[in-house]
Amino acid sequence: MKILLSKPGLDGHDVGVKVLAHALIDAGYQLKYTGLRKSIEDIVAMAKQYEVDVIGLSILSGTHLILCEKMADEMKDFDIPWVVGGNIPAQDIEQLLSLGATAAFPTGTKVREVVKYFGELNVKA
């Protein structure tokens, strides 16, 4: 399975997304990372270009709902799962899922749990 991890918006906090990238590589996944400050359009285009199976968005500045609404728009004709991680209030999780995210991982989620989730996606795929 090929995974694209991304940093949409202006938020520059990338410690978490890089930790997860290392963990997913160690778990044997093929991984691509977009780097900082990409638009949702950039991210989806990269996902198509690299032919990834799943997209991860890392958002810590509080703009997750705004960015994920855009994501929902961009993913209308592109049927692969996408997940969100970062500073995500519990009350927003349901809304993120209804926008089309298959999972949301608020800060404090164990790396192992996230890796396990990607493993389950892999089996389904």
Add this chain to the structure above:
Amino acid sequence: MSEKVMTSKKKLNVKPVYLESGIEVDPVYTSVDNQDSEHSNEMPGEYPFTRGIHPTMYRTRPFTIRQYAGFASPEETNERFHFLIKNGQSGLNVAFDLPTQCGLDSDDSRAFGEVGRVGMSIDTLKDFEVAFKGIDLDKITVSMTINGSAIILIAMYIALAEKLGYNINTLRGTAQNDILKEFIGRGTWIFPVDKSVKLVVDTIEYCAKNVPKYSPVSVCGYHIRESGANPIQEMAYAFCIAKTYTDGALSRGINIDDFASRLSFNFDIYGNLFEQIAKFRGGRRLWAKIIREEYHAKNDKSSWMRMIAGGGGGGLTKEQPENNIIRSAYYALISALSGTQTMALCSYDEAYTIPTEKAAEISLRTMQIMIHEMGICDTVDPLGGSYYVESLTDRFEKEIKNEMKKVDEWGGMEQAVATGKIQESVSKQAYKREIGIQEGQVPKVGVNMFTRKEEQKPVDFHPYNEEAASKQIDKLKQIKDDRNNDVLKESLLAIKMDAESDKNLMPSIICAVKEYATVGEITQVLKEVYGEFEEPIMF
């Protein structure tokens, strides 16, 4: 005597213990461990300042307490300024929103949803005029947390002072303006590394010649450590960064003593208590030696490692958050025992929520209790002479120096950052540490030991103020209509020409901001000349 000590030390049969930096720690230290030290008779306030930069330190004046705060609009900031002045305060940290930090205007599509979210939104000098309305700039010192677009914001501050009739020769204030660390952590870079450094050096040169009391750069080990660096690397990388700016300033023909004393440092505290104290004592000594021996500074002040050091968010936990109050008290103690100039603590609840007033008050009281009840200010460098601390201080001086050599081998800091070498090593360590915490090898109380079932704390944010954002955008539109756009175009062209001919950009940027050029417009002109940084991707 020493032979006896050595033999009895050898008899102690214990398991080895290592610091986060990889240094092995003995179960006991004795005079033998310090006997070769050339620093045993050093006094505080004396070169190389291991024991502190002043002879009497907190006995004369305690460290400054400076808590962070962010406000969304120039109007709110202005209100806050007036409140603080009424309450006898003389300084404020200003945080900016991400569009301002990345050089984008409020009406830029990329700024959507971000205007005023994490700090004050600034488009033009008009916003500064509102924020500082009725404030005596001679009495209040403003500290700006700004990096990528710092040259524009510093220019605005100077332009504001000039417009209001202040003598900029005596104008005070500070800017973070440490772009090299932004490439390692925090991420608000804009231009390629060499051009980014050039802009920092422009501000240093301009301030040294025209605004000599202004501190244009605060070098941040803090964010580097928060990104995964160990304590040795935190100091080593910060010093390499400071040296890069220093070399740049010297190449402009400025005398080391005309700017080095305006450089200051921002460091992180979490982890082993003695390791942090030794890192600061050893680091302070090494920095003094670098400035005097390598750069031949004559003035003692030039070689002072002045610092703000407080609790790092990296040490605090979302689990059992009340424990963060205890951690922060230890961090404050470490900071004071290390001879800090300024202290700031994180609120215990900020890992998961907007810091409550109560939490902010506890941080303040933690520092006040230490100052007023614990006798921390009575005696300078109370750990000086401790066999353990002195031995570890010597070791840190050596290790930081070695780590700096590694950066030289990577081609120097600019190169090491441009190629992503530093980012890679730091992020691998962050991964190792995070897994260590999650799997239990790195002990963390309440996280991987002494845990209890607790309610999941929901993360909470200030709700986004859409109305304020659209007001800011309307205001920007109004300014664009009202200003003299012909003069403005010329002023932007002047910046472009100065950039192309590699001149110091401060004078032309100051001129342009006085014509109400926006942060985004100036950034765009510079992007056309310099291009943008292309992030080296390690995956």
